[in-house]
Amino acid sequence: MIRGSYKGKILRVNLTSGDVKVEAINEEWTKKYIGGRGYGTRVMLEEIDPKVDPLSKENKVIIATGPLDGTLAPSSGRVMVITKGALNGAIACSNSGGHFGPALKQTGYDMIILEGKAKEPVYLWINKGKVEIRSAKNLWGKLIDETDKLMREETHPEAETMAIGPAGEKLSLISNVMFNGHRAAGRTGVGAVVGSKNLKGIAVRGNLGTNVADPEKFMEAVYETRDILNKDAFSGGGAALYGTAMLVNVINGVGGFPTRNAHDAYFPEAEKISGETLRDKNLVRNEGCAECPIGCGRVTEIKEGKYKGEHGGGPEYESIWAFGAMCGISDLNAVIMANYLCDRYGLDTISAGSTVACAMDLYESGFMPKEDAPFTLNFGSSDALVESIKLMGEQKGKLGKLLAQGSYRLAEHYGHPELSMSAKKQEFPAYDPRAIKGIGLEYATSNRGACHVRGYTIAAEVLGNADRLKYEGKAELAKTFQDLTAALDSTGICLFTTFGLVGKNIAALYSTATGNECDEKEFMKIGERIWNLEKLFNLKAGFTRKDDTLPPRITKEPIKTGPSKGEIEKLDQMLDNYYKVRGWDEKSIPTKEKLEELGLSQLK
């Protein structure tokens, strides 16, 4: 019998047959992989062939919580979408804030395993543990905010919702899954996988509470960690004041802010799109996800110009960068509008912005014939940005269809895949590896393709004491951040807590909530196990060392201006060392000894 904060039950829904089953959670797996991301990956390895087409009915999607979801642990309401990602076929776990995670748990389930494919569009209504598969014919084609509203009207006004938008329905490879109408599980094209199953969304409302194994010790850990976060300069200060966009001036200030499709890494007009300017001109109020003392979420409004009166959630740092500097745009209102549009269509903002930047690059280089673009597509054109996002969301015309497949396919179509600023076909986010060496290693080795939230080395390299321009120690740094994040994600707590908290704090929350004995060392070991588990999935899916790479612009073209002028990224030397530190061979395959040490031998 499972103890503590797990519900102990998994809901399995077969969309082909309409069968709904309730299964017991595997207790041994909760100890080895915690929950959410770790547990879900283990299920994926058990139940699907890693080589399947991500958009076939053989792929599965797991909507999962972690054991800290539904408790008072700080920032503990993450919900995870685990699947084989549509963008690159690697193991995908995208996670989102909002209130869906705790609400799912209130229905009595730790996670939902979705399999098969519905004949016609459907959505799930999980009401106090009862499951209904309902027709979504009237929802299909609707934008995310409309879908959220309609689903709540049809179910319960306080139901928490998950939905895909038109982008996911049309199988855009950079489509996301949205929660509560405005929070995103953004990356790896998870929206397309959900869309391929004819599933428009899920509404949940439950009435069950969550218990913890050791209430007294758990509450001690809760108040200790909340106190640390409230006092920390970022989580208790800057993040609330300016949101994550406080980083615009910080990262641009070190010359690590990829600009105009990474032709440069310094954006002279950054101030116009900074967190400070956003606060000044557009902020209505802060928003906090479930149980979050930080409240980095922005509620904003466009107060002047052609988009006057538009309002919504965000943008956060990565989105501002993608639509701003990456496209050479300093018109904050257009950046915000692009962000709202992506949230409505259900598009990943990082990939969407970087894909528009790539299109601008192809257009200006002459690789894209002028007649392929319905408007001039130059860097710096805010109209081109907004119109491109609309084309992308609706997949209108040749350009719209190409944009919706992400920058790699777009650039490949025009014969220049090297102009896609991606790794494993996924667009990298707002930190230039030429200026911040460790993050490039992290992008290249990230199990889901280029990504900052698999191992946020920025915390040490820019916000901490590590030298961002040195290569030494970066393999160890990347591994530490990757392992910690893998374990932390699996608990359901938000990565941003690590601005104040360390492994010891999270391990204390996790162990007192679940009753699973766990100190910092064990917590990191679990994280390493999950990282290797994901790696095993990718190896079986056909990924090799040659996929652990970065675009040639990053490894060969020096930064032209700014504080990091002249820098390139030397990936290979870090990579060799990284594999060694990981206990993998030179082909990036985990050694027998490493797998034995981690208890993964049977999965090789």
Place this chain on the structure above:
Amino acid sequence: MKILMLDPLKCTGCRACEYACSFKHEGVFNPLDSRIKISTFLEDLSFVPSVCMQCEEAYCAEVCPTGALTKNAETDVVEFNKDECIGCKQCVVACPWGSIKLEHTGKEIIKCDNCGGDPECVKVCAQQALTFEEVEDTVAAKQKGVAAKYKEIAKEMAKGVNP
């Protein structure tokens, strides 16, 4: 007399107060067992806390046929005595705030008791959207704030009258 002050402008909608409240009173994390409620308006992403205001003229107590709800003149709290409650739920109807609630099974009445003078919801609210304050102090602070503005206006006015 101290009361719970609710500030929708500061509330970020995280609902930590609901979890803290339910845990304090029921030993479980369940927003449906919380005495305080955060209403979320997704159309404009605004968040409004509501909780029992311990009314001077407590309709819930007036309508209660068994005396399960009574206004304690000393503590100013509208107290709920579960043993006297027959579950007629007319207090739910009578409360203008919707702050007489039903717990998660929908059977039993729950309401805020200010945690005996040390509210758990206030402790967990990082945004200080919830505070527990002496009413007189709040009034005085508000008056001072308005007066400070008026002082500046008065200065401007004085210039016109007596240059």
